[in-house]
Amino acid sequence: MKLLFVFYIPSGGMETLNRQRVIALKKIGISCSLLYLHEGTGMQNLDGVPVYVTKDEKEITEIVNRERFEAVIISTVAELILPLRSSGYTGKIIYEAQGLGSVEEAVFILKRIAPLLLLHADAVLYPRTPHLMRIFETYYARMKKFSFHNCIDMESFRFESYPVAPVPIIGWVGRIEPNKNWRSLLEVGRLFRTRGRRVEIRMYVDNTLGSEEEEFRKLVADYRLWSCLTVVPNLPHQEMARQYSIIGDSGGVLLSTSRVEGFGYAVLEAMCCRCPVVSTDSDGVRSFIADRVTGRFYPHDDHEEAFRQISELMDNVPLREEIRFRACRHAAEQFSPGLYAAQFSHMLGMLGIGLMKQHV
Known part of the structure; x- marks a missing residue:
């Protein structure tokens, strides 16, 4: 069985x-390829995975029909659905909601494309994120819907001990753009500096999609943070396991300041590497964080409370x-990955693809 996953750019x-x-599904006999519309920093992580990069609709439809993906x-790239159907493609099309931005943006996008999906897609797929679940139940009552968590392989991405x-x-972790809310990180950093608590701030940024770098650099200078702040761009993914492990053992935390997350992989990855997380309630991270059990929540833009919670985890x-x-x-x-593969194969079976059965 062959599947194709399509997204704008290999990033985040x-x-x-x-x-x-791709790895999880390969273990149960499903061969996967990826297609991105643009190059991105994540290409460095894709050794051994079949990848196409093109935004040309004619080329995309030729690839899909030539390779006979089931x-x-x-x-997110809903605009490709109609060209695929018009080219004669008769396989299943599943629209997946990931990376749609704020709640308002997600509502706007999913309402706008609903007629297209109802006519030309076979199902919708989305993580168990509360705002996405509400939107799909409201606007997609007549479509086949599947919702389950994303996955992470803790055999290869896990805690390691370092000095x-x-x-x-x-x-x-994030991009220098509004939804990631980098300003809150700098506000919290300023509180640590002005109150004499020594910390190091490490920002792991994907600068492929950043849009506010000039403003960011000015604010870092205004807050006098350059002496304790390091910007680390575009690290290979596997190196992040080492970084999270070092942060966790240092007595520090991962601070997640996002407005909204559809899923929030950085939070999950940190947890895998024993790095405690202090986070805004950005919706998607509710799947990971139970307050004071698996992490800590603080209210959006309440920098005093973020400072207090981080300090408590450092001291307690x-x-x-x-x-x-x-x-x-x-x-x-x-x-x-095994649970994800089982749920994914069950979805395929429900759509009549390969008649696969869930094996959990």
Whole structure:
């Protein structure tokens, strides 16, 4: 069986998801290829995975029909559905909702494309993110809907022991753009500096899609943070396991400041590597974080509360260690590649593709 996954660009959480599920599905006999409309920094992580890069509709339809994919899973790029059907493609088309931005943007996009999907797609797929579940139940009552968690392979992405850093590290992962809310990180960093608590701030950025770099650099200078802040661009994905492990053992945390996350892979990856997380309630991360159990929540833009929670995790070692252990166990139990493959194969079977049965 052959499947094709389509997205705009190999970057961020979608690049991680595609790479993870290609491996998971291969183990149950499903061959997967990827198609991106544009090059991106995530190409460095895709060794051994069949990848096409083109935005030419004619070329895309030729690839799909030539390779005879049983199903095409189109993430977000809904405008490709009609050209595929018009080209004579008769396989299944599954529209996947990932990376749609804010709740308002997700509502706008999914309402706008509903007529197209109802006519030309066979099903919709989305993670168990509360706002996405509400939108699909409201506007897609007549479509086949499938919803299950994304996955992560903790055999290859896990905690590793390294020498302990001299000061606690506050890590941050994302792009320099509004939804990731990088300004909140700098506000929290300023509180640590002005109150004399020594920390190192490490920002792991994907600069493929950043849009506010000039403003960012000015604010870092205004807050006098350059002496304790390091920007690390476009690291290979496997290197992030080392970074999260170092942050966790330093006594620090991953700080997630996002407005909205459809899933939030950085949070899950940190948990896999025993790095405690302090996060806004950005919706998608509710699948990972139970407050004071597997992580900590703080209200959006309440920088004093973020400072307090990070400081508590730095100072309260028993609480910190308990959260690290529970978070890592939760990630292993709920987001395994085997569980994802079983749920995905069940979806295919329900759509009549390969008549596969769920094997959980």
